[in-house]
Amino acid sequence: MVQFVHPSRDDITLEGVLAALSDPMRLRIVKSMVSRHGCMSCTEAAPCPEMAKSTLSNHFRILREAGLIHTEKKGVEHRNVIRQDDIEARFPGLLRTILGFCDEPHQGKD
Amino acid sequence: MVQFVHPSRDDITLEGVLAALSDPMRLRIVKSMVSRHGCMSCTEAAPCPEMAKSTLSNHFRILREAGLIHTEKKGVEHRNVIRQDDIEARFPGLLRTILGFCDEPHQGKD
DNA sequence: TCAATAGTTCGTTATTGTTGAACTACAGAA
DNA sequence: TTCTGTAGTTCAACAATAACGAACTATTGA
Numbered sequence: 001m002v003q004f005v006h007p008s009r010d011d012i013t014l015e016g017v018l019a020a021l022s023d024p025m026r027l028r029i030v031k032s033m034v035s036r037h038g039c040m041s042c043t044e045a046a047p048c049p050e051m052a053k054s055t056l057s058n059h060f061r062i063l064r065e066a067g068l069i070h071t072e073k074k075g076v077e078h079r080n081v082i083r084q085d086d087i088e089a090r091f092p093g094l095l096r097t098i099l100g101f102c103d104e105p106h107q108g109k110d
Numbered sequence: 111m112v113q114f115v116h117p118s119r120d121d122i123t124l125e126g127v128l129a130a131l132s133d134p135m136r137l138r139i140v141k142s143m144v145s146r147h148g149c150m151s152c153t154e155a156a157p158c159p160e161m162a163k164s165t166l167s168n169h170f171r172i173l174r175e176a177g178l179i180h181t182e183k184k185g186v187e188h189r190n191v192i193r194q195d196d197i198e199a200r201f202p203g204l205l206r207t208i209l210g211f212c213d214e215p216h217q218g219k220d
Numbered sequence: 221t222c223a224a225t226a227g228t229t230c231g232t233t234a235t236t237g238t239t240g241a242a243c244t245a246c247a248g249a250a
Numbered sequence: 251t252t253c254t255g256t257a258g259t260t261c262a263a264c265a266a267t268a269a270c271g272a273a274c275t276a277t278t279g280a
Contacts, residue, residue, distance in 0.1 A: 014211045019132035024125050052270050076277045097207045101124045162239050186246045
């Protein structure tokens with residue numbers, strides 16, 4: 001089963017986005033997804049490996065329901081993409097501004 | 111007594127600011143303080159009159175400890191000012207960007 | 221079919237938010 | 251000075267949310 005809830009562009013709220021990004025772990029998840037600019041599985045985007053799977057899953061659900069990421073099933077894993085266009089359309093400059101201030105996590109920009 | 115805790119400019123963190131602003135009530139408090147651009151007592155800046163004093167007090171404490179506002183005692187009330195310069199120095203454009211998206215609360219800009 | 225992998229859901233525990241009541245601090249009046 | 255009213259804070263209780271491990275589902279490959 002596992003139905004993914006994705007708000008439409010217009011249903012993305014400022015409070016929702018800020019609340020989702022107010023958690024350091026989620027901020028790092030989003031940051032690495034933006035710098036990668038492509039799909040990432042939940043495990044790939046995990047900010048630290050010792051985090052419980054259930055906690056990670058919860059963070060992705062929050063990001064998803066805030067409209068920050070789009071998730072779809074691809075085989076055994078979930079492919080997550082940042083909804084950069086939607087966020088930009090809704091709150092121009094917001095994501096860029098916020099992410100510009102947080103430190104690079106570890107991504108190698110291969 | 112009542113010692114106010116104000117982080118120094120450098121101790122203001124992005125997560126702290128985002129967490130403080132991720133609450134709709136606090137967002138409205140900050141918004142009205144910015145548009146007023148002057149001191150406001152806690153009661154003046156209250157987003158809705160039916161909110162419990164203790165809740166309001168807690169919101170102001172969070173904003174204060176996040177470095178968003180500066181509070182000082184003035185007679186029987188507390189004068190709160192937004193630390194716009196500090197936030198701007200630390201995270202240029204952040205406050206302006208965020209506040210630009212949230213609706214005007216009610217302030218009449220007298 | 222069986223085992224392994226990627227995530228989700230559930231139940232428990234810990235942390236945080238909300239509220240009314242009691243408290244502190246100050247201002248003005250008597 | 252003392253008394254009263256006002257502005258906020260602190261405290262204790264309860265409610266909501268977050269983190270975790272364990273059990274579960276779905277898919278892949280042997």
